[in-house]
Amino acid sequence: MTSFSQRHKVLAAALATVFIGSGHANAKHANAKQANTKAEVEVDESVPITTFSQAYKAYTSSIKSGKYSPNDLAQVAKLTYQLGRAKFGPRHQNTFMLQQNLANAYLEAGEYKLSAANYESVIDYHEETQGDESQAYYFALLDIISLIYSANKAKKLSARELGISQFSRKKAIVKLFKVTDELVVKMPENSLMFRGHTVKTAVINQWTEKDNRLLNMAKKYNLDAKKNLGQDSSIYIESLAYVGKVYFGMQKYKDARCFFEQILALPQAQNNEINPIEIIAHAHLVSLYARKKETKNAIFHSQTIAKIKPWDPKQTPLYTVPATFPPANISRANKASVILTCDISMQGQPINIRITGSTDADFDKFALKCLRQWYFVPKFIHGAFAVVADVNLTIDFLRE
Template identity: 25%
Template sequence: MKTLLRLSIAAAFVSHVAYAEPTDVEDFSQAYQQYNASVESNNNQDTLKYAQQAYELGQIKFGQDSFDSAKLAINYANAVMVEPKKKNQGRVIEDEATLKAHQLFTSALAVYRENVTDNGIELIDPLIGLAESTTDDKYAKTLLFEAIEIAEKADNELTVAEVKLITFHRLSRTEYYTRTVRTLAFDAYDIYTSKLPEDAIKRVDATYLVGALYETMGKPTQAITNLVEVIKQYRALPYSHPYELRAHALLVKLYEQKGLGDKATEHCIAIGKMTPWSDQQEQTPLFRKPPKYPQSYAQRRKSGWVQVEFTVDENGFVKSPEIIDSKGGTQFEKESIEALSQWRYAPKFVDGKPTEAKSTVQLDFTIG
């Protein structure tokens, strides 16, 4: 995940080294200007290139252990962290780039601690960067909760919300994901709701996150309320936000679980009309209802399986299911076809347009 705070990205440089060569100063100024320009244009490749140049030349100009060099190190580390990272179940795997960023953040934080007053808000940037570049989840938790404490003492609610969301996302797929960590997402949502307009993208993203959490917590009514609000706001955007598609998908599941098939259908159709996040998106299951186990077969402890081919249409509905093969009896086949008719999918997209696509599935019937 990218570091969301960029407290040092446009830092002013005020210290000087008396013995810097003029050419070094000129080269540094040019590299730093090009770095800022690449940030403005969202050119990640050039940002990385010039962040490295500015950092290396800045060490000559300001000194390796100077506060200004530490700021440049954070800019360089942030640029490194933007590069795609290998992940394993949501956790960052240490690679050469991640290790480089980790080293830069570590050295920068040490200098920041020497130059910034206790609990100074400037510490948040290197703390978060170090937490996101380390593979040590326990260490990341310590750093992030320190950042939260600093933000709260600085009495800046929006920064508190930002840091709490970063902490939630960093720890949510680790062994340190607890109810306390989950609550951080709700805290951020409450702050954004009170401080930002309803169409602010940060507020809408937090609304989606809380809706998804309500769904996992078994609170469908609250989940539906949040997700409907998400769709209302994202619908006004000139593009399809990935959370919009996910919100529709969760609503399909929630409405089907509540027995509200007509409402689920509305969101299936809406997905079919969307521009997907990926132009070449395969059909994706949204709701699958397991087939009933034929009572007469269960009494005889009869097991089997059914292989079915079917079409997912442009709106995500199952059409024309056909038995490919089966074992165990015709009742297994009948229950499989009946269950499949209630399944819902996000359709396949080709060149950004929904299209029909074939799919197959095997349904297993076993007695535990």
């Protein structure tokens, strides 16, 4: 399975033999191995790009190198799409593949509304030509969900504000579940890929509905991985983590803990290599034990992360609690911000907490109470734990 961005790199490589230096296009029979070779070209930026072949060569070279400005890539993708549209025609399959590249480039550049308009055109084409339960529609839907997530995270833009209200977060993921089930029936040999992409997408988008659709799919993904790849495979271990994450999101903490502990009991987790899935398991166990006030266990897992992961001064907390508003007889304010400075102990807990700024003093003690419950990854250097001094944090209070 490949990630969102990797899918587009694979697509670009697969299409390179189709588009670069060819007199005709047949995307269905592109040879990805040859494409990788042909995509390795040097682009002379002093020569104006006037043909589709030149434009696509510049685009694939940028993608393959990974050394590009998102805004520059968007401009090259736009030119490639325009020249390709003129070459192949407005309703040709290749034209919509190029438009999908353009939508992805706009997404990387943070041009979310332009990205949405182009993704919408692509998915409408796939629905019209192949149906809304096709593989092409499925991957276009994954892209749209990723777009909505990114736009909301970066600029708080909703699907409606992007002009694609028919793909609101809930509607899109419900549709994704339906399309996934249909594709698994049609192509059972690819069930691992489809279920894996869907589970990851739903978890990333924090799907927390209490029905069992996501849980059932995550369990099937886990079974597919075990059956097809075996318990020693990284995909199987990853699938365990996703089942744990789904249980965690459903607040079924006992079940979640079982899956995360199962990961740590595997032989692969006993070596000294940095394993992202192992870190995920430890991080969730910190949260699970902190919720139960089992401080000793929470500290054990936070310190274990410190031993296997390099110290990051810009880390996010392993565990937080939401800030509690003062009672109405103290303050009726709907928002406030409290700036705090603290040290991070060798156990990963905030100590020596100081208020260094506040928009409303009535909120200060509630911010202090909140921060005391947090957990961080402690600093582990030269074989020993160390206190981290003067970490600055802001706790925002906002009544919805």
